[in-house]
Amino acid sequence: MTLLRIEHLSKSFDGVKAVHDVSFSLEAGRLLALIGPNGAGKSTCFNMINGQLRPDAGSILLDGKSIAGKHPRDIWRLGVGRTFQVAATFNSMTVLENVQMALLSHERRIFNLLSRVASWREDEAMMLLDLVGMSMHARRSCAVLAYGDVKRVELAVALANRPKLLLMDEPTAGMAPEERNALMALTARLAKERNIGVLFTEHSMDVVFEYADTLIVLARGELIAQGNANAIRNDPHVREVYLGTGASFSPHAALERGAAQ
Template identity: 60%
Template sequence: MTEILRVEHLKKSYDGFLAVNDVSFSVAKGELKALIGPNGAGKSTCFNMLMGQLKPTAGTVWLDGKKITGLRPREIWRRGVGRTFQITGTYPSMTVIENVQMALMSHHRKLYAIAPRAWRLYRDEAFEFLKTVEMEDQADRPCSVLAYGDLKRLELAIALCHRPRLLLMDEPTAGMASSARIALMQLVADIVRDQGVSVLFTEHDMDVVFAHSHHIMVLNRGELITEGSAEEVRNDARVQEVYLGGGTLFAEARNA
């Protein structure tokens, strides 16, 4: 498979504390890959280095064979990397479709057009992105009244507006009800399959991880301790010990 992202010997230290230590991995085109681990394992730190919010202490990040280490977040975004966050950041005073239109204006370098005519810009295109995340029926609702799960879907639509080749999703189902979590990740899996977008995501819900990931990586105390298929990770003794305290949840998942 074609490699879209390569991370080599990534490291981040704070006054001698290693938050991420010598982490190397790759993500293939059209791959849905999970990065899991207990709280404090270094997942968000790793994401912040990939997207340019943090400068690595050492290591290199390559996108499509081109080095992006040290670039600013907007430069990395322009090269085809999108991101969603644990906490949604939509404009509550705007409607659903207006939020997507704003993202499209940024993508098309038309932010200067924020004026009385801006409401007409890219409306049809925005509606198509809302259809992708199954929110076209809520296009004209204000974001302030949306359920949290719908805000997560809207954030996904906004991230897709730039047509990223790689999408980083930091705990995409955090705070959502069980049924909404499953529905959102099925939607993401469909987008990966239909559009060939690569997705790297962090997640604490093991049902979501095992059901949808093509490949799983496990971080513990900043180090990548194993990676493999859901079955390989589920049966890994190190994962059972450091991530799930002896493997109780894995045993439950295996017997479910």
């Protein structure tokens, strides 16, 4: 079942084509990696899907309905969750309160923070924290958590609206190899269990080739290749513009390089 369909998406800034005529689709329960060198248009494409930017041309269809140009909060309430390259949590709040705030937002009760907020939807928030392995830290401040744990809290927040689509911008940035593989293994499991489509950008090729069902490659705003890990790894154009020669690249080599860092 096609969950997200992008057709002929384009965006320019002062005459520079950041994204040009990009089309792809994502099925529910699958992981799609959007990769490319710096300046390829990945963030622009992401921000159009999530509502931060309005496309100049093209369509963005979620379950067959257009979401192009909608406000991010409206897209969130349609079932699109998001995590960010720099984890977006409230350090002044506890882990539990961060998830409760997301639940309040989804219920449109963000401005009704009165007497019993501390216990509002606590069971549901704890369930989400348990899903990501953070329930034991529920009463701790986000400010004192290790960065890998903050990323897990952010994932719980992104799941608060029971998303059908999850957008993850550099989900493993700043994480050690063991942490990033654990986070992506968790994401892949939740995607399949909950039938969530996951679109993610990522620079760690070990993560991309290990967990993405399909990859799409952008270069200078244009889609130059799409397919599974083997197809992308062996695509001469991709190897030229993004992976170098690719002669020594393999998932195992990437894992070994990551472990040595």
